[in-house]
Amino acid sequence: AQSVTQLGSHVSVSEGALVLLRCNYSSSVPPYLFWYVQYPNQGLQLLLKYTSAATLVKGINGFEAEFKKSETSFHLTKPSAHMSDAAEYFCAVTYLSGTYKYIFGTGTRLKVLA
Amino acid sequence: EAGVTQFPSHSVIEKGQTVTLRCDPISGHDNLYWYRRVMGKEIKFLLHFVKESKQDESGMPNNRFLAERTGGTYSTLKVQPAELEDSGVYFCASSQGSGGPSTDTQYFGPGTRLTVL
Numbered sequence: 001a002q003s004v005t006q007l008g009s010h011v012s013v014s015e016g017a018l019v020l021l022r023c024n025y026s027s028s029v030p031p032y033l034f035w036y037v038q039y040p041n042q043g044l045q046l047l048l049k050y051t052s053a054a055t056l057v058k059g060i061n062g063f064e065a066e067f068k069k070s071e072t073s074f075h076l077t078k079p080s081a082h083m084s085d086a087a088e089y090f091c092a093v094t095y096l097s098g099t100y101k102y103i104f105g106t107g108t109r110l111k112v113l114a
Numbered sequence: 115e116a117g118v119t120q121f122p123s124h125s126v127i128e129k130g131q132t133v134t135l136r137c138d139p140i141s142g143h144d145n146l147y148w149y150r151r152v153m154g155k156e157i158k159f160l161l162h163f164v165k166e167s168k169q170d171e172s173g174m175p176n177n178r179f180l181a182e183r184t185g186g187t188y189s190t191l192k193v194q195p196a197e198l199e200d201s202g203v204y205f206c207a208s209s210q211g212s213g214g215p216s217t218d219t220q221y222f223g224p225g226t227r228l229t230v231l
Contacts, residue, residue, distance in 0.1 A: 004156070032215040036222070043118060044205065044222035051216035090157065099170040100215045101147065102207075104157040 002027050004093050006105035014113045019078040021108045023065075023091030026072060033074040034092040034102065035065055044090060050074060061085070086112045116140065118223035120206050126229045132194040135226045139188070139208030146189050147209075147220060148181060152202040160204075163189060164211065175200075196230045203227050 007022040025031055032051050036044040048059025055067045065076045074091060088109045092102040119138045127133050139146050148160040160179070161171040165186035174181070178197070183189040193200050207220040 009154075041123075041224065043224040044207075046219055046221075049219065092157075094215045096214055099162040100145075100209075100218065100220075101159040101162055101170065101173070102149075102157075102220060103159070104149075106154070106156045 002031075002093060002095070002103055004091050004103055004105040006089075006091050006108050008108055009106060010109050010111065012111040012113055013081045015083055016080050019063075019076070019081045019085065019110065021076040021089050021091075021110065023074045023076065023105060024072050025074065025091075025093045027093065027095070029095050029097070031093045031095060033065075033067060034094075035059065035063070035074075035076050036090045036092060038088045038090065038107075040087075047076070047089075081110075081112045083112050083114065086110055118206055118208050118221055120204075120223040120226050122226060123224065124227045124229075126231065127196055128231055129198055130195045132192065133196055133228060135191045135193075135204050135228070137189045137191070137206030137208075137223060139206070140221055142210065143208035143221075144186070144211035145209040145218070145220075146183060147207040148189070148191055149205040149207065150202050151205065151225075152199075157205060160191075193228075196228075198230050201228055201230045 005024045034049045035047040050067045058064045091105040121136045146163040151157040159173040162169045163183040180192045203225040205225045207222045209218045209220045
């Protein structure tokens with residue numbers, strides 16, 4: 001069965017430091033991959049998505065992610081963390097079949113330290 | 115353009131009671147999805163509507179859950195009777211319904227936090 005694993009339910013970084021949030025998926029078919037962010041009291045907002053075009057995907061707010069098929073990974077990075085990046089981040093996968101329902105990881109809560 | 119809205123934002127009920135959650139998708143979106151996040155776990159798919167028809171309800175936990183989408187517009191999710199394990203955050207998402215996942219992004223609402231005591 002397809003699944004998504006996010007390593008680290010909580011990640012802390014200093015302001016200005018590199019942000020790296022890990023996501024691995026298991027799949028026997030080509031995936032479509034997403035990163036969503038949830039700020040307090042808000043819905044999930046799409047950061048970026050991989051749709052089999054470029055393997056390096058740039059998103060909003062300076063985030064990017066690289067699809068690595070050999071590693072079945074889609075890690076999210078940002079060169080320099082900002083206080084406003086503190087939120088919960090979700091990796092999700094779907095496939096070109098069925099209802100396109102998303103399969104999510106358990107989420108990573110990012111804390112940015114001043 | 116208004117986003118996906120959900121009502122109520124919070125609901126606290128006693129075990130055995132009934133609760134109805136509502137989702138208003140983005141206008142013109144044919145696809146509507148319900149997801150649930152139990153505390154500390156992943157967000158899990160519950161079901162999918164295309165207009166007023168249920169396309170996939172494989173994620174519905176049991177027959178205490180009933181989802182409807184009247185006229186292909188808003189949707190309701192009723193839990194009757196509620197059990198303790200139904201507590202969690204219920205998310206609704208909508209998408210336009212064309213082009214597949216490469217172009218058809220799901221837009222999520224803020225969720226309804228349900229607490230069953």
